[in-house]
Amino acid sequence: MNCEVCQLKELEVESFEIREVLRCILHTIVFHRALGLIRPKDIDLELFEITYVQCGEIEVEKKIDEKIDQFISWIEKHPNKKSQICLSFYEVKSKQPSWFTNKIERLYWEQWYINLNVLQPTKSPVGKSHHSKLVMDPGEASEERSSRRTLLEQSLQDVLFQIIKFVNEKKDHVPPINDGVIYCPFEITIPSSSDSAFGMDMFKRILHSGHPSMLG
Template identity: 80%
Template sequence: MNCEVCQLNELEVEHFEIREVLRCILHTVVFHRALGLVRPKDIDLELFEITYVQCGDAELEKKIDEKIDQFIGWVEKHPNKKSQICLSFYEVKNRQPSWFIANKVERLYWEQWYINLNVAQHTKAHSSKSHHSKVVVDPRESAPEERSARRAALEASLREVLFQIIKFVNEKKDHVPPIPTLEGVVCFPFEITIPSSSDSFGMDIFKRMLQTGHPTMLS
């Protein structure tokens, strides 16, 4: 089975924006992968003029929120770092016991979404690292302006990312497994991987590879 990978455009976010941005992206992806019966729920972002859709499933929401919390915790410990969150969908297969792996259940990853965030620490004072090169007469006056410009830019990029998701969903349909017919199963099984402090992200992937024996996912 193919493992399709979608690398989403990098977003430059401030710390306080992480939660909304991640929620928006993760839920949008999950909405397209929760192919059981859903009652969609529109969510207006607080920070941006964007509405995204949730599946209206409390479990999903909780799971996503927990991961986001973890991620925010990680970001706090590792400021000024680019980070990547990976949302992976898999199928569970019972595999023949083999001599080197005891696990009987394996995860076959069929899709991965990489969310790339660059968490910026914007100081309150006007600093040279802003993208605006214009000379600012009064920082206090310009700060909000700049802030709103930055916000607008992020909003646009976030919207773009959402379209990226939609396009990907549209273009790649064949690899999506058959819809589980069990009652109450809303979404394909998925996991959200965040960089962990104990091991590097790459290590994490490697571990998972070992676990699943799926070299294609690295492609």
């Protein structure tokens, strides 16, 4: 099984936009990989005129939100950085028990790289980025800001299209639909406390999956 990788277009976001942008992208991807019986849930973004779809699984939502929280807190400590979030789908296979390991093996079959360029917050404190709407003072909304917002909205839309295109073009690598499995297992990797740790994390994962091709 080969691992398909999709590098999504980089988005320039302000810290308060991170949550919405990430939710939108991550849920859209997971929705495409939730091949069990789902009840889609439409979510309108608050900052952008975009509607994305969730697969309606609470666990998924929780998991994504947790990771976003972690990412945001990481961003607060490391402002003004380009960062990458990786969403990986895998299959679980129990490894042959041996003296070395009897762990469950994760076979990664798809990876999505979300690239964010978090801009320095201009007015609002970064710490309150969760509640962007409250932080945003409409009176201060300058023309520049709104045009930037429009640009970001367009870019986000482009990213969503990119996801759709990728999903459409690459179908063969997707594991067959298993009864009772609502969504393909996935993990979200964010940069940890240091970049090297992030690299380490990636390295570990590669070791686990045993697919050096993932490095690309």
